[in-house]
Amino acid sequence: MSEKTRYFKIGLFTLVSLALLCVGLIMFGAGTALQPPPILVETYFSGSVQGLDVGALVKMSGVKVGKVKDILFVRDLYGGGKTLAELGTEYGQVCVRLELDRKYFPRLAGENLVKIQKTIDYMVAKQTLRAKLQSIGITGLVYVEMGFYDPKETPPPQKLLWQPEGLYLPSAPGVATRLGESLDKLMNKMDTDIYPMLANLTKASNDFPELTAKLNEMLPHLTVIAKNIEDITSTGKKYPSQMIFGDAPAKSRYDR
Secondary structure (H helix, E strand, C coil): CCHHHHHHHHHHHHHHHHHHHHHHHHHHHHHHHHCCCCEEEEEEECCCCCCCCCCCEEEECCEEEEEEEEEEEHHHHHCCCCCCCCCCHHHHCEEEEEEECHHHCHHHCCCCHHHHHHHHHHHHHHHCEEEEEEECCCCCCEEEEEEECCHHHCCCCCCCCCCCCCEECCECCCHHHHHHHHHHHHHHHHHHHHHHHHHHHHHHHHHHHHHHHHHHHHHHHHHHHHHHHHHHHHHHHHCHHHHHHCCCCCCCCCCC
16 A cells, blocks of 8 residues: 555544534534523522532422522622612622423423413412422532422512512421521520530539538438438337337336
8 A cells, every 4th residue: 555545534534523523512512402492480598508609409399490690799780780778688688590301390391481371370379389409418519409398388479579580489498407507506506505505514513612611510410310310210110109108118027
């Protein structure tokens, strides 16, 4: 094989490989572009979202139906250029934007945003649909769980002071939020009670030598009292009538 033929085959192989790679990338991109866009929903949490990151799972009844797209502050989205002093506490909430896969919500396919929002509002009002933060074991990671909950244990949706840019789904306190709040209350109570407790322990330790000295002084008296009780009990067993009538019976010649 000549040198020119060998180089020609290597060049041809390289060109064919590059062409196949380009075709594959184009087909992959076209397939992604042909997929329907996700449903964008935002919800708001008044507490901490510690452990939740962009890309975290969104589940419904344990099934992955989407992912977290953005985590932002409400004041930055809907503050309207107002200062922090002008904004209410509602604007201190955290906005979590979700991307939901349309294949899990076929009834919403092809609908416009107004109809989709009406469907969500119906499920929120009639079936108590909410978004909650749930923890993944003891890892500290958190995901968003969409589900239908007990109306008696689920607070009503908050009244928004702003107009959401997209679809809106109310949230409710989840296990992670309640656990964090319980731990905060416990730590605050410990901070409040620990100092009086330490003061009492210090006072008790300071009073302990004095208490020990008093007990040592009382010990001989307690010994005498115990001996008297022992004598009275012995007499009561031997002469029960004396305990009842107050006079001892006449001694017999055998009582020596």
